[in-house]
Each structure stands twice: as C-alpha cells, then as structure tokens.
Amino acid sequence: MIRKISIKFLIGFFLIFSLSFVVLHQTVKEFIQTSNQNLVSSELDGLKSNSNVYIRQAFLINHFTSNELYFGEIAQEIASDLTHTTDSSVGVYTVEGKLLYASDKSRFPAQMQSDLQQAVSGNTAYSITTGNGKTTVLFSYPVVIDGSKVGILRFYRDFSSLYEQTNQVLQVTLYIALAIFAAAFLFSYILSRHITIPLTKLTRASTEVKNGNLDIRLHFRRKDEIGHLAENFNDMIGQISNQIHIIEKDRDHLKELHQQEKRFFDNITHELKTPLTSILGYAELIRLNGEKDRAFFDKGMNHIIEESRRLHTMVLKLLEVSRNSNMQHELEPVDAGMILQDVCETMTIRARRYKKAIQYEIGEGLICLAHSDRIRQLFINLIDNAIKYSLPLSTVSVQAQREEETIRFVFSNPSDPIETEHLSRLFQPFYPAHPNSPEEGSVGLGLSIVKAIVEECEGSIFITSEHNHTVVTVELAALDIVGSENK
Structure with missing residues (x-):
C-alpha cells in the first residue's frame, strides 16, 4: 500500500514538473518571439521612414512629369545610396x-514572394526566413509620391545576431528552469521518501499488532508530526497491552471466583443436605415408633436438635454475608476487653474438644465504638478459626492491649504456612483460610464477616504467616471515657 503511495508521489511530481516545464518553455518562447517581431517591426518602420525621406528629397530636386518614369531612372542611385546608409541590400x-x-541580386529571389505580392497590392509587408543558422527578413513597401504609387522598395536585412542572442537567452532560461525543476523534483522525491518510509514502518508495525504482537515499538528520531505519531502509536500499544493484561487478570479472577462460588454452593448443598437428611430420617422413625424405644427416641431428638442448630448457624452466616455490604449498625461505646475475655472463656470448651488450649492476656480500658453483638461475633469467628486451623495439641494465643489512641488485638496460633x-x-x-486443607463444614464466610465488622468500626485488619504461625491483628480506635466516669 505504501509503495503505491510512493509511486503516486513520484508520478504526480513528474507530471506536475513536466507540465510546468513545457508551459514555461512555451511561454518564454512565445514572449521572445513576440519581442523579436516587435524589434524587427520597429526597425523596419524606421528603415521605411528614412528611405521615404531620401526618395522625397530626390524627387524634389528633379521633378518629372512622370514620377513612375523618374523612379525607374534613379533606381540604381536609390539602391546604392540606401544600401550604404541602411546597411541593407536594396531592391527597386x-x-x-x-x-x-538590386544592389545584390542574389538576395532577391526571382519568384514573387508574399512580401512583394503584398507591396504590389499596395500594402507594407515582410517575410522572415530562418535556415542554416541565419535569420533574414525581406521587407517590401510601395513608394507613394503625391498620392500615386511610383514603385516598390524592397530591403534584405540580416537579423541573425538578434535571433541568436534571443535563442541563447531562451536556452539559458530553459537550462536554469530545468535545473530548478530538477532540484525541486529531487527535493520532492526525498521529501516523499521521508514521509512514506515511516508510513511503511508504521503499516508493518500495525500489521504486527493486528497479528497479536504487542511488543513491537517504533523509534523515530524526529520532532515533527510523524515523530509524534510514532510516540502516540507506542503509547496506544502500551495502553492496549495494559488493558489486555488487566482483562486477563480480571478474567482469571472471575474464573477463580466462579470456581470458589461453585465450591461454596457444593459445600452448602452438602452441608444442608446432610443434616436435613438426618433430621428427616430420625423424624420419620420417631413418628413410626413413637416412644416405644425411649433410648432411641432421646437419641433421635438430641440429634435433630444438634443438626437444627447447625443449620441455624449456617443460615445466619449466609444472611450475615448477604447484608454486610449495605447494613449500617449504630455504634456505641463498648468494653471490648470484657467481651473478648468472656469469648475466650466460652471458646475454651470448644478448644478442649480439639485437644487444644486458649491462652489470653487482656489489658484494661479497652473501650471502643462498636456494637456489642457484632464485636462479640468478630472475636468468636477469629478464635474459632484459630482453633480449627491450628496444629494438633497447640495453644491459641490472644492478646489485647491499648497503645495510645489504638486498641490492638492479636490472635496467634501455630499452623501450616500460608502462601x-x-x-x-x-x-x-x-475463600477458605487453608485452600489445600479446608475444614469440613467450612464455606469460607467467617473472615469475610470479620472484615465487614472491622470496617464498620473504621478499623483495620491484616494477616501474616511466618515461622509456622498465623497471626491476625485487628486495630480499632480507642475511646477515652475517663471524663464520663468522673461525673
């Protein structure tokens, strides 16, 4: 495509310069010819005027009754004198x-030519003859004395020098014009290549981009529009590459979210189906047997209650997640230290079921703006996760201290390293806390609820995993209520 543009440039420039050269050549030639004709006409007019003065004087000196006869008698004298004074060959x-x-009969052909024919008809005329490097003029006009035509004078004049000079001027002008046009054509050709070569590279680069190669870049050391075009092209490719990278990351993220949701729904289906099946089975057996087997009846009722509580807990978690993004809780001063101590004592029983222990160290004055039920749920979820995902026979460490205007809660437990x-x-x-070994019955909702509660309290939370220990740190703004207590 670019080659065609380059050829079009060359053909267009060639046609324009050729046409311009021809027009200029023809114009200069016409101008010089017109100028030469004007010079010839002016000189011939002067020649006619001077010769007329001479003939009138001759007729005044010797006047005859027949002017035509007298003109014939002095023809030789007229030709000789005018040849001498006009530096031209004269024919009478x-x-x-x-x-x-005739002063030189070889200058005057025997056949009657156009200029002589015009003079016979009573007109003044001349004819120009060019050949053998010479340009000559035959000039004829009728001689009129006292209103009657007495004869014809004819002059032969050599204008070779005039036409030679004008031809030299024409040639020099044409050579100069040709040199100018050649220089302009060469400059236009260089300029066209200066434009089309970068366009060729740009076309190739755009083809590479179309074929999927986004690593290609253009490097032009130019400060003009093409240089800016190359910079914009590079920026555009960079932005496209970045956008594709972002799209790929989003695609992978969505794909992973889809897989997580699938796992979630699979787990939820399994976790809901299992207790419901168990509850339904025990309920049908109890309805059939009634209280005939008291031991089986008590066992079935206990199992129905436990599975119902388990279902209730999962449903509450699901509801909690679904409403966290839009729900606003009214915050109030709460003693987070007392709540945390109560939760630690309560969760100790759960830890013993896993043959684990809870060790806690809680400072005083841990007052913050929160909602008591929500802050309790925060601590329960964090300690429950620490118990479930800690190593066997390990101890979960809980620390809570106030540092200036911040209350820091640290939950630490030995665990497998998390990448x-x-x-x-x-x-x-x-998203489960340990993707490689998820806890049975866990659907990955606890930590998302925890983060939502921390954000409600305008706090921060982060997790680290170092030296086979998982550490969760929660920071909340401390509330100073000393003035209120003094009242």
Missing part, C-alpha cells in the same frame, strides 16, 4: 513587381 521594383535594380498469594484473599467470601 516597378509597381507591377518587376525588378529594376503469600493466599493471604491477601482470605477475606474474600467463599
């Missing part, structure tokens, strides 16, 4: 165009 003719005398790529995603819904 009768009114019918018959030669009476860095998983740490930043543990707070996402449906």
